[in-house]
Amino acid sequence: MAGVPFSPEDSRDEVPEVVVSRLPQYLRILNRLMEDGIMVVSSQQLGEKLQVTPAQIRKDLSYFGRFGKQGRGYSVRDLLDRLRQILGVNAYWNVAVVGVGRLGRAIVNYPGFNPDGFHLVAAFDINEDVIGQDVGGLTVHSLDDLRRVVTERNISIAIVAVPVSHTQEVVDLLVACGVRAILNYAPIIPHVREGVRIRNIDPVLSLQSMTYYINSSVEE
Amino acid sequence: MAGVPFSPEDSRDEVPEVVVSRLPQYLRILNRLMEDGIMVVSSQQLGEKLQVTPAQIRKDLSYFGRFGKQGRGYSVRDLLDRLRQILGVNAYWNVAVVGVGRLGRAIVNYPGFNPDGFHLVAAFDINEDVIGQDVGGLTVHSLDDLRRVVTERNISIAIVAVPVSHTQEVVDLLVACGVRAILNYAPIIPHVREGVRIRNIDPVLSLQSMTYYINSSVEE
DNA sequence: GGATGTGAAGTATTTCACAGCC
DNA sequence: GGCTGTGAAATACTTCACATCC
Numbered sequence: 001m002a003g004v005p006f007s008p009e010d011s012r013d014e015v016p017e018v019v020v021s022r023l024p025q026y027l028r029i030l031n032r033l034m035e036d037g038i039m040v041v042s043s044q045q046l047g048e049k050l051q052v053t054p055a056q057i058r059k060d061l062s063y064f065g066r067f068g069k070q071g072r073g074y075s076v077r078d079l080l081d082r083l084r085q086i087l088g089v090n091a092y093w094n095v096a097v098v099g100v101g102r103l104g105r106a107i108v109n110y111p112g113f114n115p116d117g118f119h120l121v122a123a124f125d126i127n128e129d130v131i132g133q134d135v136g137g138l139t140v141h142s143l144d145d146l147r148r149v150v151t152e153r154n155i156s157i158a159i160v161a162v163p164v165s166h167t168q169e170v171v172d173l174l175v176a177c178g179v180r181a182i183l184n185y186a187p188i189i190p191h192v193r194e195g196v197r198i199r200n201i202d203p204v205l206s207l208q209s210m211t212y213y214i215n216s217s218v219e220e
Numbered sequence: 221m222a223g224v225p226f227s228p229e230d231s232r233d234e235v236p237e238v239v240v241s242r243l244p245q246y247l248r249i250l251n252r253l254m255e256d257g258i259m260v261v262s263s264q265q266l267g268e269k270l271q272v273t274p275a276q277i278r279k280d281l282s283y284f285g286r287f288g289k290q291g292r293g294y295s296v297r298d299l300l301d302r303l304r305q306i307l308g309v310n311a312y313w314n315v316a317v318v319g320v321g322r323l324g325r326a327i328v329n330y331p332g333f334n335p336d337g338f339h340l341v342a343a344f345d346i347n348e349d350v351i352g353q354d355v356g357g358l359t360v361h362s363l364d365d366l367r368r369v370v371t372e373r374n375i376s377i378a379i380v381a382v383p384v385s386h387t388q389e390v391v392d393l394l395v396a397c398g399v400r401a402i403l404n405y406a407p408i409i410p411h412v413r414e415g416v417r418i419r420n421i422d423p424v425l426s427l428q429s430m431t432y433y434i435n436s437s438v439e440e
Numbered sequence: 441g442g443a444t445g446t447g448a449a450g451t452a453t454t455t456c457a458c459a460g461c462c
Numbered sequence: 463g464g465c466t467g468t469g470a471a472a473t474a475c476t477t478c479a480c481a482t483c484c
Contacts, residue, residue: 016475024428028407042443051411054443055477062445070444070483087428088435095427106326112407116424156434157427181430183423187248187332191271197433199426203327203403204336206419207315207377208244208307210401213417214376215308236453262465274465275455282467290466291462 015063022060023087025050030080042073089117094155096122096179098143098170099162100135103185107161108136118157122149126166143170147177161185171198235283242280243307245270250300262293309337314375316342316399318363318390319382320355323405327381328356338377342369346386363390367397381405391418 029049033041043054050057061067061079064086068074084090095118097108108120123138124146125131133140141149149155158179162170167186174182181197184190187205192198249269253261263274270277281287281299284306288294304310315338317324328340343358344366345351351362361369369375378399382390387406394402401417404410407425412418 018475020432021429023432024425025409027428028425044443050409053477055479056475058443058445059476066445068444071442072484073443086432088431089428093427093431102326102329106322109322110423112424113427116428118424118427157430159423180434181427183426183430189245189270197430199430201421201423201426203330203379203421204332204338205244205248206403206421207313207333207338207401208247208309208336209241210377210403210417210419211308211313212240212243212306214400238453264465273455275457276453278465278467279454286467288466289462290460291464293465 019060019063020087022052022056023083026057026060027080027083027087027089030076030083033076034080038076040073041076041079043068045073092117092119093157094119094121094153096120096124096146096150096153096155096158096174097138098124098146098158098160098174100125100130100133100140101161101163104161105135107159107185108138120159121153122155124149126162143173146173150174150177150179155179157181157183159183159185160190164188239280239283240307242272242276243303246277246280247300247303247307247309250296250303253296254300258296260293261296261299263288265293312337312339313377314339314341314373316340316344316366316370316373316375316378316394317358318344318366318378318380318394320345320350320353320360321381321383324381325355327379327405328358340379341373342375344369346382363393366393370394370397370399375399377401377403379403379405380410384408 026046029046030041043057046057047054058068065082067079067082081090095113097104097120100108100123104123104125108123113120120138123135123140124143125140126143130140131142156179158174158181160167160170160174160182164186167184167188168190171182171184171190171192175192175196180195182190182192182199184198184200185202187202189200190198246266249266250261263277266277267274278288285302287299287302301310315333317328317340320328320343324343324345328343333340340356340358343355343360344363345360346363350360353360376399378394378401380387380390380394380402384406387404387408388410391402391404391410391412395412395416400415402410402412402419404418404420407422409420410418
């Protein structure tokens with residue numbers, strides 16, 4: 001489908017997903033340069049900090065426009081603004097957390113989301129004992145209230161930290177309620193329909209992909 | 221370097237990194253099939269569960285050998301054993317945690333590492349106030365003891381959960397003490413020398429790579 | 441002089457498609 | 463008949479290299 005080779009509509013430039021996945025890293029570095037008072041940066045310098053080739057950075061950025069000045073490099077502030085706009089992180093996002101067990105609590109208390117514009121504004125659980133409780137400043141709602149709260153608070157992003165056994169159904173419910181992006185901490189890869197985004201945080205998978213290399217290799 | 225096209229040594233089959241990164245996911249699914257009492261599985265069925273093409277699974281596995289039976293599929297138990305062996309997760313790994321602040325404590329108390337053979341056996345911090353404390357059953361050591369403990373307990377994997385300002389130096393110290401794989405939770409990408417593996421857990425980057433898609437798109 | 445932006449070249453990865461085997 | 467394993471084809475991604483501009 002959508003694979004007719006000569007379709008003229010096909011020439012709408014699709015940005016490769018791998019390119020999009022690198023932009024937040026560029027954002028990170030630029031934020032740090034900004035804090036350090038650096039005004040201008042070259043793709044060469046960015047590449048050193050990110051451990052990628054300068055050509056890749058220039059190519060990546062070229063999907064979105066021409067942000068640099070020949071002979072000079074990139075204005076840190078300008079590039080920062082453009083990338084924020086492209087990624088859609090120039091505004092605040094309201095985020096719901098589902099599951100306030102040990103992991104969910106750690107997430108709610110993690111101070112790293114707010115500075116980057118992700119506001120955890122609602123918490124949910126299925127366990128009657130914790131519903132109504134205060135967790136990190138948020139009142140825990142019943143999942144029955146999900147649709148209402150998601151609508152009222154204009155939530156399109158959710159973080160899922162429920163047991164594996166409930167993950168897929170929670171994800172389905174979130175999608176049904178209009179959530180369009182999900183960050184999943186359960187060690188399972190849930191299925192979502194086209195148009196909904198999901199990313200999985202799974203430290204064990206990361207560890208297991210490293211043991212391959214340190215296991216047999218003498219040094220590589 | 222290593223790029224001479226005709227070098228005969230070049231033909232030692234290098235397994236693409238992207239292939240290795242998928243193996244732990246195969247392991248996950250197979251473990252679940254095993255628990256469910258499924259004995260045999262086809263690449264078709266695996267593909268459906270993993271949302272990848274059957275061809276990719278067969279190709280990935282073919283880098284390591286021929287594990288299937290034509291006309292039948294793969295023995296779940298056999299494939300599980302082979303993958304465990306390939307990934308080096310058929311034995312236990314001792315793991316150190318550096319940084320026992322809020323995040324570090326959550327990691328130490330996370331129950332998901334042990335069942336997969338990663339044993340958190342030592343915790344470290346630089347803060348005098350927490351050194352000597354008990355955190356999740358582990359006594360917090362000073363970083364001064366790192367080399368000794370890493371050697372004594374045969375630790376080659378470390379989890380880093382220290383502030384950004386200290387991350388690079390902690391990583392450097394770990395590498396200097398012989399640690400060969402690092403799971404980093406700080407929002408920075410530390411540099412490590414060739415031969416040392418590092419993976420980064422950065423939920424904000426994940427969120428930012430999703431907002432790109434839910435921001436402008438009507439549906440994609 | 442120095443750095444960007446970008447077609448073209450070069451690699452890497454995925455998918456196809458089918459021979460071979462159970 | 464059904465499914466694996468795998469060269470070959472197709473696609474995706476990265477890097478080169480240079481015209482272009484500040």
